Amino acid sequence: MAASRALLAAVALALVGAPWLVTGYQRSLLLAILADIALAVSWALFSGPTRYLSLATGAFFGAGAYATAVVGGRLAWPLPVLAGAAVGGAMALVVGALALRLRGPYFAVFTFGLAELAKHTLIWYETRVTGTVGRLLLSPPGPWTLYYTVLTLAGLAVATALLLRRSRWGYALVGIGEDEERALTLGIDTTRVKVGTFALSAAFMGAVGAAMAPRWTYLDPQVFNPLVSFQTVIMALVGGATTVVGPALGAAFLGLVSELFLLRFRYVYMLALGLTLIAVVVAFPSGLAGIGRRAPRERQG
Amino acid sequence: MSASLLFDILVTGLITGGIYALVALGLNLQYGLMRVLNVAHGEFLMLGAYVTYSLHMGWGANPLLTILVTGPAAFVAGLVLHRLLYARVLGQAEAREAIESRSLLLSFGLLFVLQNTALLVWSADLQGYSYLATPLHVLGAVFPANRVLAAGVALGLSVAFYVYLRRSLVGKAIRALMGEPEGAQLVGVNLTRLHGICFGLGVAMAAVTGSLISMLFELTPFVGLPYTVTALVVVILGGLGNVAGSLLAALLLGVVETVGVYFASSDIRLISSYAVLSLILILKPSGLFGR
Numbered sequence: 346m347a348a349s350r351a352l353l354a355a356v357a358l359a360l361v362g363a364p365w366l367v368t369g370y371q372r373s374l375l376l377a378i379l380a381d382i383a384l385a386v387s388w389a390l391f392s393g394p395t396r397y398l399s400l401a402t403g404a405f406f407g408a409g410a411y412a413t414a415v416v417g418g419r420l421a422w423p424l425p426v427l428a429g430a431a432v433g434g435a436m437a438l439v440v441g442a443l444a445l446r447l448r449g450p451y452f453a454v455f456t457f458g459l460a461e462l463a464k465h466t467l468i469w470y471e472t473r474v475t476g477t478v479g480r481l482l483l484s485p486p487g488p489w490t491l492y493y494t495v496l497t498l499a500g501l502a503v504a505t506a507l508l509l510r511r512s513r514w515g516y517a518l519v520g521i522g523e524d525e526e527r528a529l530t531l532g533i534d535t536t537r538v539k540v541g542t543f544a545l546s547a548a549f550m551g552a553v554g555a556a557m558a559p560r561w562t563y564l565d566p567q568v569f570n571p572l573v574s575f576q577t578v579i580m581a582l583v584g585g586a587t588t589v590v591g592p593a594l595g596a597a598f599l600g601l602v603s604e605l606f607l608l609r610f611r612y613v614y615m616l617a618l619g620l621t622l623i624a625v626v627v628a629f630p631s632g633l634a635g636i637g638r639r640a641p642r643e644r645q646g
Numbered sequence: 647m648s649a650s651l652l653f654d655i656l657v658t659g660l661i662t663g664g665i666y667a668l669v670a671l672g673l674n675l676q677y678g679l680m681r682v683l684n685v686a687h688g689e690f691l692m693l694g695a696y697v698t699y700s701l702h703m704g705w706g707a708n709p710l711l712t713i714l715v716t717g718p719a720a721f722v723a724g725l726v727l728h729r730l731l732y733a734r735v736l737g738q739a740e741a742r743e744a745i746e747s748r749s750l751l752l753s754f755g756l757l758f759v760l761q762n763t764a765l766l767v768w769s770a771d772l773q774g775y776s777y778l779a780t781p782l783h784v785l786g787a788v789f790p791a792n793r794v795l796a797a798g799v800a801l802g803l804s805v806a807f808y809v810y811l812r813r814s815l816v817g818k819a820i821r822a823l824m825g826e827p828e829g830a831q832l833v834g835v836n837l838t839r840l841h842g843i844c845f846g847l848g849v850a851m852a853a854v855t856g857s858l859i860s861m862l863f864e865l866t867p868f869v870g871l872p873y874t875v876t877a878l879v880v881v882i883l884g885g886l887g888n889v890a891g892s893l894l895a896a897l898l899l900g901v902v903e904t905v906g907v908y909f910a911s912s913d914i915r916l917i918s919s920y921a922v923l924s925l926i927l928i929l930k931p932s933g934l935f936g937r
């Protein structure tokens with residue numbers, strides 16, 4: 346326990362000091378990976394223990410990013426990030442109250458449709474009502490500010506996930522994932538726990554979207570990208586969705602791969618991503634963290 | 647509104663709905679029987695369309711006759727995919743919901759693989775050919791001959807499959823498995839084999855629909871997903887595992903959509919299909935004709 350705590354502190358310290366030591370390109374690479382870590386950890390916050398497969402990450406991320414684009418010029422940093430968190434959280438409260446009665450693939454399909462619905466509605470609204478298809482981000486904050494904003498968000502997401510695991514709330518989530526009806530019988534207000542956690546995880550996603558938006562100087566509704574939803578799920582699953590360190594490691598690994606290959610070999614990268622997803626689902630249902638945990642026992646036996 | 651306009655909209659709607667019927671039937675077969683929500687369904691449609699396109703452009707094959715190639719090839723591909731991937735996931739000892747979510751993820755993986763393979767092979771550019779683009783005059787209204795042909799074949803195959811399901815032994819076994827999985831296995835129905843056959847049939851239906859669609863529209867590797875969404879709407883509207891319900895819902899959706907496009911505009915189409923899907927999921931997950 347003490348060793349893992351020391352390791353966590355060392356990683357945190359290294360990330361705080363990193364911008365002084367690396368080049369601008371490496372810093373922006375780290376920024377992207379930290380954003381992926383924040384997304385994957387906050388996704389696993391809800392979907393890990395409850396097993397509700399949410400594909401709404403792209404919708405909340407997009408809503409946060411678009412919120413920055415709308416209010417960005419008028420509010421001082423970091424207020425747009427808080428606005429992004431508020432928009433993401435509020436959207437999740439509504440969606441969660443409606444959709445969290447659905448189980449299994451219905452919920453997944455519903456959340457997937459949400460990002461598409463938001464995107465197409467926004468395109469329709471922007472072309473019909475405001476007459477534009479995109480928005481310019483004026484006077485964005487500097488790269489150092491963005492780096493520390495996203496680092497803070499990633500740190501908060503990991504801290505929340507760690508605290509949640511050992512709280513009554515966290516046990517309630519695991520109970521819901523194992524048998525929702527039994528959890529209800531045991532006196533857990535399942536709706537409140539589910540919707541609350543879903544909104545909390547969505548608030549993080551919205552904040553990350555808001556913090557990452559200034560990286561693009563121009564935003565259009567394509568920011569509601571289903572690829573964000575899938576990448577997040579794959580990152581968390583590759584690492585092991587029921588742990589905290591799993592999604593973070595998965596995000597660090599796949600985030601690096603995606604930054605290096607997505608732009609240059611887009612189709613091959615996406616093809617490999619699909620194959621990875623298939624391989625993980627068929628061969629390692631509990632992720633790479635699951636392999637690590639099981640390996641010693643198998644060696645003994 | 648004049649009678650001829652009404653007739654025009656109705657027939658156009660039924661033509662659209664006939665094509666939806668065959669795609670949706672394939673999806674329903676997979677979901678109703680195996681609880682595999684195959685979101686890569688539209689990608690098989692896209693591949694079928696591209697194979698027909700290539701056969702037609704490369705060897706001058708008749709587009710309609712290519713379904714004799716795409717159908718059986720897709721059936722075999724479906725059998726192999728089931729054996730290699732889905733059978734393993736469905737066999738895992740886990741809660742039903744976990745398995746359903748996992749097979750959904752598997753389908754999303756397939757979607758990525760198939761779509762990007764198509765992008766590498768055929769590129770993202772629009773491609774198409776013209777076939778039977780002659781006007782057909784019926785009772786004062788004009789319809790493109792290729793659409794009537796495509797919808798006729800799709801609807802014919804759908805109805806033929808419905809009859810097959812009602813009459814044949816395999817069909818009876820499939821219906822038994824849909825209604826009473828444990829009981830069916832007790833009387834000797836081989837679950838895994840039938841799952842494979844149904845998955846293959848579902849993929850074949852998507853690919854054949856794709857072959858038919860390639861006669862009507864220009865293709866990109868992204869044509870699949872909207873059809874998956876439409877098929878989902880139809881299946882959920884008609885009820886899971888309810889074949890007749892699917893057929894009715896497909897025709898209904900085709901007509902409603904045509905009316906919508908006629909009176910509103912075509913860019914509202916995608917919004918409305920996602921909105922309808924969300925609404926049905928929330929209000930009545932068992933479908934319009936749900937038991």
